Amino acid sequence: PQKCQRPAESPGADGKRCRQECQGPAERAAAYDKPAPAPAEKHIEADRAVGCCADLSVEMLVEIFALLPGTDLPNLALACTKFHHILQTNSIWRQRCREEFGLCENLQNLETISMSYREVYAKLFHPYRHILGLWWLDTEDYRTLLNVVVDGLYITGWTYGPCLNTHIDGPMQFKPAFRIRLTESKSATVECLEGHHSRPHNRHMQIQKDRFTTQCNKTDHLKDVPRRLMDEWGRVLVQEDRQQYDCLTYRRLYLPPSHPDDLIRPGLFQANCNAYGLSIAMLSFHGKYARVTKVTGDSNPSLEIHLMSRIQLPDGEMFSNFNELSRVVQEIDKQQQQEDGTEESEGHGWQSPVQQSVRESRAAASEEQPVPFFLPVGVLSRDQNYPRTCRMCFYAVDTVTFTVTLRGFAYTGRFPGVFILFDENHFGFIWQDVNYFILFSRVQNTFQNVEAPSPQAFLEMLKNIQS
Known part of the structure; x- marks a missing residue:
């Protein structure tokens, strides 16, 4: 003061x-x-x-x-x-x-509950202003997304869950998890909206910097965790496995900042990564590299795109010969592993600033005409409705950490492949070793209170998601 x-x-x-x-x-x-x-x-x-x-x-x-x-x-x-x-x-x-x-209520609605805008501001919005925005819940089995917004005279937390029936171009589906409202005594209370057999009931909330925790003592308070099942024909099915819990911790999720030199606008994309339904990933740009970080789902792969290692595709000919495409990826991969070791020893890496050579390559690529795209023979995919033209391709590496429970150590797998930029709202990745293609589509939902206070805060958030 x-x-x-x-x-x-x-x-x-x-x-x-x-x-x-x-x-x-x-x-x-x-x-x-x-x-x-x-x-x-x-x-x-x-x-x-x-x-x-x-x-x-x-x-x-x-x-x-x-x-x-x-x-x-x-x-x-x-x-x-x-x-x-x-x-x-x-x-x-x-x-x-x-x-x-962003409150759009009128005075008449407030008079019906004997409340003024001053009371709503001072006792509801101002005390809980730090909880507005996007959050991710890191559970033991599955990550979910939470969007906390002002919803009329309430502050509501909406949880995003996996859905098998939603196409990647469709909007994200949310359901209410909790709400914060003013009671007749004009004090704010947090109500839980989850649980099979209970009406809205009190939920304890503790807000800290960049994270908050909620706790509910109801015995029927359960969380939804996708569980993989097999039918009699060997096909993979999914159902929700409801497990009891007493305390959840949410961490702040910032959207990546946008720069004029970016290939496309960064942000959230959804993809059909596995049998659990759609997953959410974040595309961000870091100088010579771009990164796709998985936000929701059952694992935390991190896709690193080398923007200086472009793969030229004259009229899409290399897609017709997957062996030739794999050979090119292997050659670039050997060279990049040597260069990456040099950069790490010199203190560089994917957090390096944008260089002039990167700007020039992006400017030149933006003037080129799209080339035909089709999945190479032998490459599998869950998404057959992919764009039929692409703008450019880059060498990329997917790193996935596997934890060996019995022996108590973690193993990081490294899978090179091809990052394919289709248009402003779609990109894809072909895993070379497993002959698999996955398509990413931009999330159409809009969010508020998602700007990072500084570039350092955004990078720190990425490290927390990947850890």
Whole structure:
């Protein structure tokens, strides 16, 4: 909080801090429920401010205050009695709720529950503002995605789950996990919306920096974990295996920043990776490299695309000869393993900044015409409805960590292949060793509060997902 600047001749010149300076966020937010400060407690600066605004109408002050961030208004309310009364105006807080949290409710809906916009802002939106955005739940068996949004007069957490019947070009499917609302006592409570046999019930929540935990003591509170089954013909089926749990930890998920030099706009993509249904992956660009990081699913492969190792495909001829394509990938792979070892010893790697050679290669590639694409003979895929033209191809490596439970150690597998860029919303990858193709399609859902505060924060988040 800002310090109160007092003149040397004022009564506060004895070195004591003013009352505003000692208050925390909660105390300042609670100031609206207290009576206006007594005249003896006013500061000289506050009196001068009142004098300066004496010629301004109340209507004009309401318009001015409505333009200020809601976090600044508690201190403003402590300045004088006039400001305190003006800041009770509902239209000020209605504008703050709309601009800062996207609330679209009207005043009539609030009057039916005897609640004001000021109370909604101070007791619901402001205390839980840090929970809004995207989160990922790292369970023992399966990762899921959580989107926390302002939903009318509630804050709702929507969980994304695997779905076999959804095509990769369709929107992500969510279901409610919890909601935060104001009760009749005008205090916020967290309600769990999960469980087979229970109505919404209380759920404990603890919010920390970049993560939060929830806990529910209901005995029927279960989580959905996909379980693979086989039918009588040997085909793979999936059903939800509901397992009991008592505490879940969610971690913040930032979307990658976008730069003009990127091949396409980075973001979230979904793919039919395995028999568990659709999985979500994140495409991000890091100088000479691009990275596809799996966010949801049963494992954490990391696809690294070498943007300086482009595979030329004249009219798509190399796709007709998969052996020739594999030979090219093997040659690049041997060369890249040597170069990667040199970069690691010199402290470089996929976090290196964009170089001029990368910009030039991307600019040249953007001017080329798409070439025909078709799956090479012998390459399998779950997705046959793939684009029939591609823009460019690059050498890429998929690294997957396997944990050997009996012996207690982890093994990292390295699988080279071909990264195929189709268009702005689709890319694919061909695993050379297993002759398999997977198609990625851009997630069409839009999300708010997903910007990383800094590039370092985004890179740290990637490391947490991959660990």
